[in-house]
Amino acid sequence: GNSVTQMEGPVTLSEEAFLTINCTYTATGYPSLFWYVQYPGEGLQLLLKATKADDKGSNKGFEATYRKETTSFHLEKGSVQVSDSAVYFCALSEETGGFKTIFGAGTRLFVKA
Amino acid sequence: DGGITQSPKYLFRKEGQNVTLSCEQNLNHDAMYWYRQDPGQGLRLIYYSQIVNDFQKGDIAEGYSVSREKKESFPLTVTSAQKNPTAFYLCASSKSGLSTDTQYFGPGTRLTVL
Numbered sequence: 001g002n003s004v005t006q007m008e009g010p011v012t013l014s015e016e017a018f019l020t021i022n023c024t025y026t027a028t029g030y031p032s033l034f035w036y037v038q039y040p041g042e043g044l045q046l047l048l049k050a051t052k053a054d055d056k057g058s059n060k061g062f063e064a065t066y067r068k069e070t071t072s073f074h075l076e077k078g079s080v081q082v083s084d085s086a087v088y089f090c091a092l093s094e095e096t097g098g099f100k101t102i103f104g105a106g107t108r109l110f111v112k113a
Numbered sequence: 114d115g116g117i118t119q120s121p122k123y124l125f126r127k128e129g130q131n132v133t134l135s136c137e138q139n140l141n142h143d144a145m146y147w148y149r150q151d152p153g154q155g156l157r158l159i160y161y162s163q164i165v166n167d168f169q170k171g172d173i174a175e176g177y178s179v180s181r182e183k184k185e186s187f188p189l190t191v192t193s194a195q196k197n198p199t200a201f202y203l204c205a206s207s208k209s210g211l212s213t214d215t216q217y218f219g220p221g222t223r224l225t226v227l
Contacts, residue, residue, distance in 0.1 A: 004155075032213045043117075043203050043218030044156075051213045089155060093212040101216070103155035 144210030
């Protein structure tokens with residue numbers, strides 16, 4: 001079946017450091033890929049998405065490229081801020097006989113000033 | 114402002130009681146979803162609905178029930194048959210339920226069984 005694997009946290013970085021959170025997936029067809037972010041005590045909100053191979057999603061300095069050859073969708077940011085501290089979820093969505101979104105376990109990011 | 118509201122924010126239940134979690138959206142979205150989130154885990158789908166008066170079970174539907182009588186509303190009932198209901202519950206909606214759609218989430222309800 002479909003699955004999403006993302007790197008375990010927590011990830012702790014200093015302000016202005018480079019961020020990478022790895023995400024790989026398995027899917028039977030051609031899924032759409034998403035990164036969602038969750039701040040403490042809140043619901044999730046979309047950070048970025050890509051709906052086909054080689055697409056790059058970007059938002060608020062974050063980027064991720066849909067790599068079909070490596071089945072990956074790694075999240076990157078060149079310079080993190082304290083306000084980026086949150087939990088990040090990688091997700092895939094595919095219509096295979098019905099709606100299905102699979103979420104990764106989430107990666108908690110702490111950014112120190 | 115358009116969005117999704119969930120109530121209550123915190124809910125306490127005694128064992129053996131049914132409780133209903135509210136979810137309302139004013140985004141005019143066709144599809145709505147209920148997820149359960151446990152500490153350190155991703156979201157697991159309980160139920161989803163892509164049209165009024167129709168809904169489908171997700172991966173962990175046992176012990177839960179839903180209704181979709183109005184486009185804006187998708188309440189979730191946690192029944193006494195759910196053996197471990199303490200969790201954070203998230204409601205979401207999307208425009209049409211397509212795989213390319215973004216899901217919009219409510220702020221969640223934290224349910225604790227006493």
